Amino acid sequence: MGSIEPYETKAGKRYRIRWRTPEHKDRNKRGFTTKRDAERALRKVEGSKDDGQYIDPSSAIATISDLGASWLAGQSHLKPSSLAPVEIAWRVHVEPVWGTQSVGSVRHSAVQKWVTELSERRGATTVLRAHGVLAGILETAVKDRRLASNPARGVNLPRKTKKPRRYLTHERVERLAEQSGNKATLVRFLCYTGLRWGEAVALQVGDLDMLRRRVRVERNAVRVNGYIVPGTPKSHEARSVPFPAFLVDELAAQCEGRERGDLLFGNGQTWVVTPSTRDGWFVGAKRRASESDADFPNVTIHDLRHTAASLAISAGANVKAVQRMLGHASAAMTLDTYADLFDDDLDAVASALNDARLSATVSKSVSKSDF
Template identity: 30%
Template sequence: MVQRTTNSELPARNARQKNDYGDGTIYERQDGRFVASLRSSTGKRIERYAKTRKEAKEKLKQLIHENEQGSLVTERNQKIGDYLDYWLKMRRDSLAIKVTTYVSYSSYLHRNVIPVLGNIPLQQLTGTHIQKLYTALRNDGIAPNTIHLIHTILSAALNDAVRWHRIALNPCKHLTAPRAQRTEIKYLTHEQAMQLVEAAKGYRIEQIILLAVSLGLRKGEILGLRWDDIDFDQGILTVRRTVSYIPPHDGELHMYLETDPKTATSKRTIILPTFIQEALKAHRAQQLQERLKAGKEWEQHNLVFCSMLGKHVKPSSLRTQFKGALQKANLPDIRFHDLRHSAATILLSMGVNVKVIQELLGHANISITLNIYSHVTPTMQRDAMKELDQHYQIARKGEIMVGSV
């Protein structure tokens, strides 16, 4: 039988504070609830309520753990902006997300969420606040897919807030964010791709564009290539890594991060056509001249594509030159990644086997390739049916000729 205490029998606050930092106590209130109480390393006492003593013991264990890990929040009115910054760093430092993902999430939150919700206390954040944010973003012309991604990030952050006992419920739980929509793929035709390659001659990214629009390599895969990855004797190129540009954040300087490719199947070997081998050999000869001219200022990273001093190619420089080549060729404004889509579309329209294209692009399975490039299959079907019809007509004529003999 549980023995309850009266107000006079409740432990005095001063008495509880005699415990060492990190020590905790459990006591029962007059209303029958149990309290798990802990004095943090900052000297502030944190209390959590429970219905049973057993539940209170579990909450006290959690308090002690959070205090030891340095994740215990003692401020009752912590602002949502401060919490999101804290959450991002916790996820990054615990290796729950990659550094590149951390930078991406941080960009979305600081650009779209924190300016609107940042000053609201975390415990006062409601679904109405978040729904108004989504409406404002939509009115500002933010794409539904972007709002959907923001919802996913924010929901994950608030789920952790619930798990860490900062809030009781996730206000995102019952909200409906805009559904992610399948965006229409932009791509160049074979003729347009040739125009771009011709217009890019003389640009430092000439061969970069050639690899992207011919082989479908991703930007990070191209910029991560080293000369050791190219075997001219065998005529092959091996994708072993990808390079991501990390912009300045948290007082740190920008950096280039080399990681494994996007998926296991993204590590692949590609047979190079002769025209690409010749372009790369010419590019290597030009790079050697630049290296000799730079002398001691050259940074040797053995990169296939680099600056005039051997450093990584700046994304801003690549973007500027790419847009310039598009304008020079009088082509529509597309993303660099759309060159990958262009390569796949061109190869499919040429009748190249889908399995070959899947391996070339490094997709995990053929269904991904077919799903992304389904816009090409109707044309492929028509061509296939025409060819089938031709074969049928030829066979039919043969039967008639045989029957007439």
């Protein structure tokens, strides 16, 4: 059990409480103006020890910087492309503001103020990522019994707005490919297989199965801090993706003179880098292919993946097949992502209900007329 002892100050009598931690370390807290307040505080301490919820006040003096480094080291499970923006958020937005503060001094209201002010200068994605870093560090402090609760949880966060997806028709895909020079096959391939850019440029000649018209997706090459870093696909799982017959001859031409381990696109040895959004080959191809300003408005490389989903669905592919083609974790994810492409299905449901009602009411009328 702890103890309470009085002591004298210039302002009068005060009380100090003493106790031992579960690790048998001596702790004390002073400054209580009444014995009742000291007794209440001591009961709370002893009760938290009995409940297994005890927080040692000395452990809360660790700073955000102290814990931030170890927290970042614990994120090694992330892919390099995911880890890089987290490290930037820590270095640019979190550490400069919170680094010197102890975890025990962080208040919910202060976190809310920081999020609000950051939202005035930065987009929702940046704000959410920065908040996620701070919240993650404080969550570790909670698990380490440095804090009773996480003050970064429950703050009002900005909402991300979905960027509009743009889908190309078969005709526009062909016009774009024709104006893409030696990237024509790559453009068609992206538009009819739905591979991510990094998955496509990481393909090797040996990944192609020409007889079955399938390509095995096992790698993903992404640009991180100016360097191409190969890794696994986004889902961490390999998949087999079909490609249409009209691509066979073009892909065969890509393979000529190359070994099975050579890259399929580019010169076979070096990665094809993502084109510049200002003056790269993709921008030039869009400009040359446009017959009007509305032909390729803000179409991105990733929109070619969306185009593949659109063309597959319009051709009658079922959701499960599209899910497997795109490498989504579930069919539900595919439906959520491309719900706008299934509007015709909603019309079909309404038509089917209408036909069913007509059939039922006509049958009822015929039955009554028999009597």
